[in-house]
Amino acid sequence: MLQKIQEFGFHAKDIYDYLVAGVDPRVREYPLMQSPVPMTAILLCYLFFVLYLGPRLMANRKPFQLKEAMIAYNFLLVGLSIYIVYEFLMSGWATTYTWRCDPVDTSNSPQALRMVSVAWLFWFSKIIELMDTIFFVLRKKRGQITFLHIFHHSFMPWTWWWGVGYAPGGMGSFHAMVNSSVHVIMYFYYGLSAAGPRFQKFLWWKKYMTAIQLTQFVLVSLHATQYYFMDSCSYQFPTIIHLVWMYGTFFFVLFSNFWVQAYVKGKRLPKQDVNQNGAAVYANGKHHENGKPHKNGKCYENGTSNGNGISHGTTNGISHGTTNGSTNGSAYYENGSTHNGKMKKA
Structure with a gap:
């Protein structure tokens, strides 16, 4: 077995030397x-x-x-x-x-x-x-x-x-x-x-x-x-x-x-992700609401957040879209409040 391995090693080396020897001499000087x-x-x-x-x-x-x-x-x-x-x-x-x-x-x-x-x-x-x-x-x-x-x-x-x-x-x-x-x-x-x-x-x-x-x-x-x-x-x-x-x-x-x-088939198109609050967001940068406002209040979007956008309900009636601490859009409500101060989960 050892002899066969040694013979194979010699043959492999011979093949390697033969292949390298065929390289164009004009190219050998390049890195x-x-x-x-x-x-x-x-x-x-x-x-x-x-x-x-x-x-x-x-x-x-x-x-x-x-x-x-x-x-x-x-x-x-x-x-x-x-x-x-x-x-x-x-x-x-x-x-x-x-x-x-x-x-x-x-x-x-x-x-x-x-x-x-x-x-x-x-x-x-x-x-x-x-x-x-x-x-x-x-x-x-x-x-x-x-x-x-x-x-x-x-x-x-x-x-x-x-x-x-x-x-x-x-x-x-x-x-x-x-x-x-x-x-x-x-x-x-x-x-x-x-x-x-x-x-x-x-x-x-x-x-x-x-x-x-x-x-x-x-x-x-x-x-x-x-x-x-x-x-x-x-x-x-x-x-x-x-x-x-x-x-x-x-x-x-x-x-x-x-x-x-x-x-x-659309398998590599932007997919829905779920943020830490259970909100559905899209990787293409558009933010979709993660809840519904109170029946006597309407929500109007005047901005968008990126794929990690999180929407928070606040007492002053302003909902901020944030990404890693940055704000790029807001939504506000006619009655300045949401049901129990929170958005209903979608």
Whole structure:
């Protein structure tokens, strides 16, 4: 048994050495590209934190707000994504590529080296985007940490390390350019969303974000599919084309399921919660009464409270909507009182 283990160990090491030896020498000088071990360690630490350590640390803590940090983070990624798209276009897709069978330029020409640089930058942006989930954990947004989210954020960087290492450019880089284009829109939306209620009226197109992502996967799969109908293609790494096609198709299925659950069945729309007084409130920021006024008094709302709003009956006839001690609306009654000084429970 020991001999078999040792033999397997030697074989595994030989396979590892063979795979690492195939990495493009032009890429080796970039950070984290000398070996897949550092990249794999980063992703394992990410999974450990978001699935175990983070939730345990936040269990008895209040969620962090992180408004300013999130605004800066999202708009930083907007700028980075715009730059990546531009570099992909200038490195080949808007200059010398045919958009069909485009081989990897393995030379050291300025344009080829420019493609190597932007391919690595695209991969590194996936490492930066791990912060998406870190923010969810720190803000205790557990509902956002889905299988789709975790799988996408961990699988993408791991596979793209090999894509950049072996084929920095050519036909296989199409989906990287499309993905960065989508991220310009996506992180712009997230940045506006993080900026606060003043910008909510500009976010009516949230539903179409998923449609844009679905379009992305269709384009990626179609572009890869044409490879199978070509008489000949000089692209050096057909395995990457197979993986890109499977990636586009698989994520199209996952995002389609999300679309159905969220917008057809409505399972991810705002749900009712119950506050500490048993009042029904809604996560979309609108406050609904938790009781009925006395029959000779009518209640008029002139304000709203957010999802944690609590309505208190007071002796002076003013009912304040508060959230964590802040007031943003009030309701008052004609007779200045409620039944026995309290609201009847809904």
